[in-house]
Amino acid sequence: MTISGVPKLPLFADYRPLPGTYDEFFEAPGQPRSNMAQLVRALDKVGQREFQKRQELANSAFLNAGVTFSVYSDERGGERVFPFDLIPRVITAEEWDRVERGLAQRVTALNLFLRDVYGPQKILSEDILPARLVLGSSGYLERLRGVAPPGGVYIHVAGIDLIRSPSGEFLVLEDNVRTPSGVSYVLENRGVMKRALPSVFKKLNVRSVDDYPTVLRDTLLESAPSASPPSPDSPVRAVVLTPGPFNSAYFEHSFLAGRMGCELAYASDLFVRDRKVYLKTTAGPQQIHVIYRRIDDAFLDPEFFRPDSLLGVAGLVSAYAAGNVTLANALGNGVADDKAVYPYVPDMIRFYLSEEPIIGQVQTYNLSRKQDLEYALGHLNELVVKAVDGSGGYGMLMGPTASESEIAEFRAKLEENPRGYIAQPRVELSAAPTWCETELAPRRVDLRPFVLTGKKTWVLPGGLCRVALEKNSYVVNSSQGGGSKDTWVLGAST
Amino acid sequence: MISRVADSCFWLFRYMERAESCARLAATNRMLVLDAEHDRAERWKPVIVVLGEQARFEELVGQERYHDDDDAEEYLTWNQKNPVSIRSSLYWARENARQIREVISREMWETLNTSWQWLTSKAAQREYRGDRSQFYRRIRSLCAEFGGISESTMLHEEPLDFMLLGTVLERANQTARLMDVKHHRLGGRETLETPWQSAQWVSQLKLCAAEESFLKRHRAAPTGRRVVEFLLRDPSFPRSVLHCFERAELLLRRIEAATARVAATDSLKALQTMVAHLRQAKISDVLHAGLHEELTRVVDTTALVCDHLQRDFLNPIDAPELEPAAPAAARQSQSQSTSSSSSSSSEQSQSQG
Numbered sequence: 043m044t045i046s047g048v049p050k051l052p053l054f055a056d057y058r059p060l061p062g063t064y065d066e067f068f069e070a071p072g073q074p075r076s077n078m079a080q081l082v083r084a085l086d087k088v089g090q091r092e093f094q095k096r097q098e099l100a101n102s103a104f105l106n107a108g109v110t111f112s113v114y115s116d117e118r119g120g121e122r123v124f125p126f127d128l129i130p131r132v133i134t135a136e137e138w139d140r141v142e143r144g145l146a147q148r149v150t151a152l153n154l155f156l157r158d159v160y161g162p163q164k165i166l167s168e169d170i171l172p173a174r175l176v177l178g179s180s181g182y183l184e185r186l187r188g189v190a191p192p193g194g195v196y197i198h199v200a201g202i203d204l205i206r207s208p209s210g211e212f213l214v215l216e217d218n219v220r221t222p223s224g225v226s227y228v229l230e231n232r233g234v235m236k237r238a239l240p241s242v243f244k245k246l247n248v249r250s251v252d253d254y255p256t257v258l259r260d261t262l263l264e265s266a267p268s269a270s271p272p273s274p275d276s277p278v279r280a281v282v283l284t285p286g287p288f289n290s291a292y293f294e295h296s297f298l299a300g301r302m303g304c305e306l307a308y309a310s311d312l313f314v315r316d317r318k319v320y321l322k323t324t325a326g327p328q329q330i331h332v333i334y335r336r337i338d339d340a341f342l343d344p345e346f347f348r349p350d351s352l353l354g355v356a357g358l359v360s361a362y363a364a365g366n367v368t369l370a371n372a373l374g375n376g377v378a379d380d381k382a383v384y385p386y387v388p389d390m391i392r393f394y395l396s397e398e399p400i401i402g403q404v405q406t407y408n409l410s411r412k413q414d415l416e417y418a419l420g421h422l423n424e425l426v427v428k429a430v431d432g433s434g435g436y437g438m439l440m441g442p443t444a445s446e447s448e449i450a451e452f453r454a455k456l457e458e459n460p461r462g463y464i465a466q467p468r469v470e471l472s473a474a475p476t477w478c479e480t481e482l483a484p485r486r487v488d489l490r491p492f493v494l495t496g497k498k499t500w501v502l503p504g505g506l507c508r509v510a511l512e513k514n515s516y517v518v519n520s521s522q523g524g525g526s527k528d529t530w531v532l533g534a535s536t
Numbered sequence: 537m538i539s540r541v542a543d544s545c546f547w548l549f550r551y552m553e554r555a556e557s558c559a560r561l562a563a564t565n566r567m568l569v570l571d572a573e574h575d576r577a578e579r580w581k582p583v584i585v586v587l588g589e590q591a592r593f594e595e596l597v598g599q600e601r602y603h604d605d606d607d608a609e610e611y612l613t614w615n616q617k618n619p620v621s622i623r624s625s626l627y628w629a630r631e632n633a634r635q636i637r638e639v640i641s642r643e644m645w646e647t648l649n650t651s652w653q654w655l656t657s658k659a660a661q662r663e664y665r666g667d668r669s670q671f672y673r674r675i676r677s678l679c680a681e682f683g684g685i686s687e688s689t690m691l692h693e694e695p696l697d698f699m700l701l702g703t704v705l706e707r708a709n710q711t712a713r714l715m716d717v718k719h720h721r722l723g724g725r726e727t728l729e730t731p732w733q734s735a736q737w738v739s740q741l742k743l744c745a746a747e748e749s750f751l752k753r754h755r756a757a758p759t760g761r762r763v764v765e766f767l768l769r770d771p772s773f774p775r776s777v778l779h780c781f782e783r784a785e786l787l788l789r790r791i792e793a794a795t796a797r798v799a800a801t802d803s804l805k806a807l808q809t810m811v812a813h814l815r816q817a818k819i820s821d822v823l824h825a826g827l828h829e830e831l832t833r834v835v836d837t838t839a840l841v842c843d844h845l846q847r848d849f850l851n852p853i854d855a856p857e858l859e860p861a862a863p864a865a866a867r868q869s870q871s872q873s874t875s876s877s878s879s880s881s882s883e884q885s886q887s888q889g
Contacts, residue, residue, distance in 0.1 A: 107649070108649040
């Protein structure tokens with residue numbers, strides 16, 4: 043009932059799924075998937091007008107809480123709110139069970155791969171992966187071969203990007219095992235969701251995401267070097283290392299430090315003496331054992347990487363190599379999420395674990411292979427081309443929507459440096475109903491779950507669901523106009 | 537705690553205190569200048585001078601504009617080139633808060649952030665144009681709300697101690713500066729109290745938000761001697777110079793205990809010297825020798841303590857001793873330069889004027 047007496051318009055009254063695409067909510071127009079029916083009914087009841095109000099409430103909640111990412115050009119202190127869509131994305135308990143096992147399997151294999159590559163290199167000598175491809179990766183750090191991180195853990199935090207194919211199957215699109223970001227939005231989105239739509243939220247049995255900071259802290263502390271055993275008067279001390287407030291993910295760095303109850307340090311707050319790392323405090327220097335670093339390898343230590351750089355902590359790598367400090371994630375992980383290595387991850391799983399991959403992945407053309415390159419050059423207008431070390435949606439070609447000149451530009455790039463790129467067919471990412479100013483419309487989504495590994499591996503039930511807010515867009519990155527949704531992983535009982 | 541973080545705590549509260557003080561100053565002066573006794577051409581000059589903004593104001597606005605309420609208030613409230621305008625102070629307060637969000641409570645951040653969103657909104661502009669007294673009152677309320685939330689949500693330990701240290705040092709500084717300007721207008725040493733002078737002392741008290749407290753203390757008309765004594769060293773008035781320095785001393789002792797110092801820092805010694813001096817000074821001597829000299833000493837002491845704080849706690853030199861709490865003697869031999877090149881605090885220090 044509404045005050046004006048005008049009948050309330052059900053939220054999904056005008057919603058039409060995108061043809062040829064898996065819709066997260068609807069099997070066919072007006073026909074919700076069986077496990078979505080309850081949610082669709084609850085949202086329908088809210089009605090369009092009320093929903094719009096709640097959406098606006100959510101927007102102002104983010105602004106007031108200062109949940110922002112930084113951009114350089116904005117005059118409002120250089121911060122922008124990451125657009126949030128109030129329609130949740132839902133994953134059933136059965137679906138999640140498979141995803142969870144598949145992610146743990148994949149991250150375990152990637153970690154074993156790193157241990158191997160920076161050790162005996164069995165996978166290369168047995169010719170499972172081409173040695174030239176791996177050792178030629180820009181993320182591979184030959185100088186660190188033989189340096190084993192504490193507990194053999196390289197990937198303490200992984201963000202694995204998943205998409206859903208038109209048949210509804212989850213596929214891995216990308217691995218992020220260097221400094222994946224976005225988990226703070228998962229937690230913040232949930233908070234705002236509970237405030238904006240409590241009546242809908244409580245109808246479903248949604249698993250909590252609030253444990254993440256606690257598990258991350260435990261993961262970091264249990265990964266401390268064993269070489270310097272802590273004593274009662276000097277407990278293990280961990281910090282989050284940030285590039286500073288101008289970094290686009292600064293909010294997240296500060297958020298995680300706050301929620302873990304540990305300190306947020308700039309590189310200039312740290313120094314190395316006798317291959318040990320110290321924090322400059324008001325009480326004098328204090329030793330640090332674990333650094334959750336959100337700075338790229340190349341800017342961590344000018345002594346090791348770039349003598350010309352003023353950024354970073356001089357001597358940090360020597361402290362790491364001496365086993366006096368844990369870096370999370372470890373150094374040199376870029377070789378594992380190199381996009382040219384990605385096609386071989388299923389082989390890694392078979393090689394190290396003697397298992398079949400639980401989650402599939404997207405067919406990929408390895409352009410350092412001649413026949414793949416030729417095929418790609420002939421079909422650029424159908425393919426997506428990505429730089430092997432790129433991220434954030436930068437430096438990629440969307441063949442089907444690209445202009446002639448963009449295609450010509452990439453053709454030249456590919457011919458000049460085929461090792462620098464991969465090509466994939468454009469996958470019809472699944473779409474979810476999304477509030478677009480005045481109505482619901484299908485928009486494409488992906489999902490980045492987060493996987494933590496210390497003494498064991500743990501997957502956060504949920505993840506950052508990113509949504510391409512532009513009509514017909516396939517690019518979900520926040521730097522490219524993407525937004526996010528709260529992801530509801532349902533408990534087993536529903 | 538991290539030295540850089542302590543520095544941000546300190547400055548966050550200094551900027552909040554500055555915003556509050558500037559809002560009070562502007563609101564009070566708007567009323568005072570309505571009185572006929574005022575020199576019309578110069579109505580805003582003392583306020584601009586007190587903030588150390590004379591040169592910039594004359595360059596950006598014009599030396600013939602001191603009489604113009606709108607020009608002066610715009611400069612004090614909104615001007616982004618004025619480092620001590622209300623807008624600038626709140627901007628820098630928020631920037632400092634943003635850099636230590638994991639240290640301050642979430643409620644503190646949200647209060648400050650919401651205040652900033654409001655200040656930069658059309659609603660704030662409307663209120664500024666439509667009801668200026670209410671606008672300035674709101675600024676003071678926002679600052680007070682922030683302070684109250686801080687004390688009720690932060691752990692009462694080192695970070696909050698650095699914050700409050702920022703507040704009390706800023707207050708001591710403001711009170712001294714306010715006294716100095718009025719004192720100049722009264723023409724130095726005082727002998728007889730004319731009605732005009734009495735009125736001036738009342739407005740002096742108003743500028744320092746001290747009128748009510750003064751009357752409770754004295755139940756008598758303000759004379760120069762009483763007002764000076766009250767503002768300089770009333771033991772309980774929250775803005776008296778002595779009260780602020782005594783609190784600063786207390787806070788610094790707590791900080792030294794928390795950071796396990798074996799010997800008193802230079803910061804503490806400088807404070808103790810000033811506190812001892814204020815306690816034993818005779819007001820008649822102060823007035824005789826010149827109030828201006830006394831107030832200059834207060835302002836200089838604040839600056840000196842801030843310099844020492846930098847080296848003792850907030851921005852230790854790049855290659856510190858490995859022993860925690862190196863003896864003070866060893867520290868004294870370190871660089872005497874007051875403006876460090878690395879941190880943002882040198883930039884901030886400049887805006888003390």
